[in-house]
Amino acid sequence: MFKSQKLDFHTVCAAAISVLSTAAVTLPAANDKSPIAAVIFAFLIGLPIYIIFIRLVSKISIYNGILKKTVSLLLGVFVLYLCAKSFHTVAEYFSLAVLTKTPVLLILSTFFILVFYAAVCGGDAVKKFTLLGFLAVAVLIIVLAVISFKNLELSLVSRPKFSGSFFKTVAKYIVIIFVFSSEILPFQKKGGNKEEFLKSMVLGIGVGALLLTLVVANSVLVFGENYSGEMAFPYSFAVSTFSLGTLFTRLDGFAYFIILTLNFLKSALCILSCEYLLSPFKIKHRKTLLFILCLLSLLLSFLL
Amino acid sequence: MIEKILVFFISGIICIGLCGCVGYRETNGGLVVALIGIDREGDEIKISVQTVLPNTEGEVDCETVFAKAKNIEKAYKKLRQKTVKPLILEHCVGASLGNTLKKSDILTFLNFAEQKNDINLSLNFFCTENAYDFLLQSGEIYRQGGYDVIELIKNNDQAFQNKLFMIKRELYKNKGVKLPFLKLKDDEAVIDKTVILGES
Numbered sequence: 311m312f313k314s315q316k317l318d319f320h321t322v323c324a325a326a327i328s329v330l331s332t333a334a335v336t337l338p339a340a341n342d343k344s345p346i347a348a349v350i351f352a353f354l355i356g357l358p359i360y361i362i363f364i365r366l367v368s369k370i371s372i373y374n375g376i377l378k379k380t381v382s383l384l385l386g387v388f389v390l391y392l393c394a395k396s397f398h399t400v401a402e403y404f405s406l407a408v409l410t411k412t413p414v415l416l417i418l419s420t421f422f423i424l425v426f427y428a429a430v431c432g433g434d435a436v437k438k439f440t441l442l443g444f445l446a447v448a449v450l451i452i453v454l455a456v457i458s459f460k461n462l463e464l465s466l467v468s469r470p471k472f473s474g475s476f477f478k479t480v481a482k483y484i485v486i487i488f489v490f491s492s493e494i495l496p497f498q499k500k501g502g503n504k505e506e507f508l509k510s511m512v513l514g515i516g517v518g519a520l521l522l523t524l525v526v527a528n529s530v531l532v533f534g535e536n537y538s539g540e541m542a543f544p545y546s547f548a549v550s551t552f553s554l555g556t557l558f559t560r561l562d563g564f565a566y567f568i569i570l571t572l573n574f575l576k577s578a579l580c581i582l583s584c585e586y587l588l589s590p591f592k593i594k595h596r597k598t599l600l601f602i603l604c605l606l607s608l609l610l611s612f613l614l
Numbered sequence: 615m616i617e618k619i620l621v622f623f624i625s626g627i628i629c630i631g632l633c634g635c636v637g638y639r640e641t642n643g644g645l646v647v648a649l650i651g652i653d654r655e656g657d658e659i660k661i662s663v664q665t666v667l668p669n670t671e672g673e674v675d676c677e678t679v680f681a682k683a684k685n686i687e688k689a690y691k692k693l694r695q696k697t698v699k700p701l702i703l704e705h706c707v708g709a710s711l712g713n714t715l716k717k718s719d720i721l722t723f724l725n726f727a728e729q730k731n732d733i734n735l736s737l738n739f740f741c742t743e744n745a746y747d748f749l750l751q752s753g754e755i756y757r758q759g760g761y762d763v764i765e766l767i768k769n770n771d772q773a774f775q776n777k778l779f780m781i782k783r784e785l786y787k788n789k790g791v792k793l794p795f796l797k798l799k800d801d802e803a804v805i806d807k808t809v810i811l812g813e814s
Contacts, residue, residue, distance in 0.1 A: 326789050410731050466783070534783040551736050551779055560734070 313428075316503070318510040320437040321494065323444035324579055325514025326521065328491035330447070330456055331576035332399045334525045335546070335569050337486070340539045342479045344470035345526045351470075352483030353519040356514070360488045379590050386587040389493045390603065393580035394610035396573040397421065401611060403569055407543055418608055421574070426604045428578035429585070430597060433497070436578045443571045448521060451563050455524050458552045459562070462531040487519050493576075493583040543569075577607065644702040646761030648676070649752075651745030652723050653712030658682045659719065660712075661689040663701060664749040676753025676760075680746050686726050703732040707764045709778075710745040711793075721785075735779040738764050738802045741795045741809045748796065748803075755801050763803050767794055768783075770805055779784055 338345035367487055400421050405414045470476055494514070500505045529544035532551060538544040549565040581603050585596070593599045645665040653660040653667040662680035669675050681693035694701060707726065711720060727733050740763075749760070756762035765775065775784060776793050784791045792812040799804040 407731065423620070424624060427624060430617070459618075463783075530648075533779060534786055536786045537783045540786075547735060547779075550734060551777070553736075 316506045316509075317513065318506055320441055321497065321507055321510035322514040322517060323440045324437065324497070324575075325491055325494050325511045326442060326518035327444050327447070327572055327575050328494055328579065329487050329515055330525070331572040332395055333486050333522055334572060335399050335403055335543055337483075337522070337526050338524045338529060338535065338539050338544060341475070341533075342482075342539055343473070344468060344478040345479065345535065345539075346467060346530055347470040348476065348479040348483050349487075349519060349523045349526055352487055353516070355480065356488045357467075357516075358485040359484075360515070364511075367495075368498075368504060369506065375590075382587045382590050386584050389496075389580050389584045389587060390488060390606055390610065392493055393577050393584070393603075393607040395490075396577040396580065396586060397425075397607050397611035398614040400570065400573045403543055403546070408450070408566055413466045418611070421577075422604055422608050424574055425577040425581060425607075426601060428574070429581040429600045429604065433582050433586045436575070436582060440575050440579070443575050447568050447571055448517075450568055451521050451524055454549055454552060454561065454564060455528055457554055458528055458532065458548070461551060462528075463534075464531065466531055466534040468535065487515060487522070490609060491515055491518070496504070496586045497579075523602065539607060564610025581607070603610055644700040645697055646702045647706045648674075649708045649710060649749050649763070650703075650706060650727075651680075651710040651712065651742075651749045652686070652715065652719070653745045654714040654716065654719055658684060658687050659689045659745060661686060661693055662746040662749050663693065664753050665697075665701075666753075666761075673757040674759050674761075678746065678753055686722055688707075690726070703730060704734070705735060706733060708738045708760055708767075709731065710748050710796075711739060711741045712745040713741065713743050724778065724782060724785075725766050728782065730779040733778075735777070737778040738767060739776045739778065739781060739793055740767060743791050743797065748798065751798050752803060755798070755803070763796070766803055767796075767805070770794070771807070772808065774808075776783065 318446045337349075342348065397418060401418050402413050403419045405412070409417060428439070492513055498504060525545050529538045529541075532538070532548040533541065533544060538548070541547055544561070546565040546569065550560070550562045552561050554561065581600060584601060584603050588599065618695075640810040645663075646667070647663045648666045649664040651664070653662075660680055660682045662678055665677050665679065667672040667677075679693060679697055681689050681696050683689035683692050689748075709723070711723075727737060728735070752763050753759045758765075767776070772792075772794070774794055775781070775791055780790045781793075793809045794805045795807045795809050796803050
């Protein structure tokens with residue numbers, strides 16, 4: 311499938327984080343049918359389509375200046391939308407479930423400073439942090455799944471019925487897994503190993519989808535499909551019911567860490583990706599550009 | 615220079631946030647609630663709380679407070695006004711349902727408890743003849759008040775699906791939930807029988 315034998319672990323982690331970021335907070339949503347099966351089906355159906363798509367896209371070279379700028383601008387707007395989604399998720403989650411008495415603007419301002427600073431540090435610093443952040447998040451998700459074992463009710467999972475509503479859920483999950491992780495694509499450097507990058511990205515999406523399955527399964531096996539679908543933040547609420555012996559009875563902090571880390575890294579990646587996409591416009595003041603991009607994401611998040 | 619100031623600023627925010635210096639509450643600055651009780655008295659809902667305060671002998675001093683109103687929200691609001699110190703619900707481990715409650719009252723209370731961020735979804739539910747009386751008497755009998763009552767339910771041989779999230783998920787499936795019915799006999803709380811809640 312891929313000619314390269316090597317893997318770029320930074321890209322693997324960035325892609326996995328991209329898949330997980332908002333999905334791990336909000337899925338399963340209301341009216342999602344058989345969410346565990348839907349994630350698995352979405353990955354299996356979406357993967358071949360995605361590989362064909364990126365193969366086709368990587369062969370296209372746009373030399374026309376105006377066309378290149380237009381395409382870059384449109385993609386930039388989409389990536390900015392993804393960034394705003396992460397801002398929105400953080401604002402909603404922390405204001406409704408964690409810091410209920412803190413004004414949303416204060417939460418968003420702190421997050422804004424964090425993302426802006428990460429973006430100023432540059433791609434290499436963010437990628438290194440992505441590696442560390444992803445490892446911590448992946449370990450925590452696995453450990454929490456093990457801890458939750460005694461809370462899980464296998465009878466809560468229903469056999470998927472291959473109806474229209476199930477495939478609607480699958481289609482939605484395909485978009486979440488493959489389309490909402492597209493801010494990684496511009497990180498493929500000119501002159502870099504294209505095969506290595508694509509292979510790493512596909513593997514990263516696979517790892518992300520696997521962890522997403524674990525997150526969704528955890529929520530569904532604790533609350534059931536209907537009840538977890540009604541919740542605003544099912545995974546976080548599921549974690550709040552876990553305990554480790556009599557000493558560690560509140561593990562909510564781990565959920566806060568997972569959600570904040572995922573969305574912080576996703577936002578930083580989106581801003582850097584946006585910066586790269588806007589490079590044909592030859593904007594000289596880098597910090598001003600990054601500041602404006604962060605500010606636009608912040609403002610856009612209010613509209614979502 | 616700006617970067618160094620930013621690093622210092624962000625580190626400060628993270629440290630302050632992580633060490634709990636923001637939004638903290640001293641336990642003696644509020645009333646720690648161990649149990650919540652709910653009863654129906656005619657047209658009114660009576661909500662009661664058993665508050666605990668650790669004493670020097672390693673035990674807790676319990677106090678039971680109640681308020682009555684037309685609905686749960688109003689009764690809770692009245693209760694908060696009645697207590698001088700704010701109620702700390704984070705350490706609440708159990709909820710007692712009085713025998714006089716209607717099914718709709720219980721469902722409303724479940725939603726009320728679920729929506730309160732400071733109440734844990736693992737809150738243990740049990741039934742009693744009169745929730746207020748039970749809270750009052752168990753506070754006098756047990757050294758650790760409501761905490762000992764919940765330990766008694768947990769250490770019981772029968773498996774109860776009596777946690778808040780378990781009750782809600784079973785009700786979503788239109789299934790009944792088995793809850794313990796507690797009675798105080800000879801200065802001791804015992805599981806008298808089991809009650810099936812919400813079977814359609």
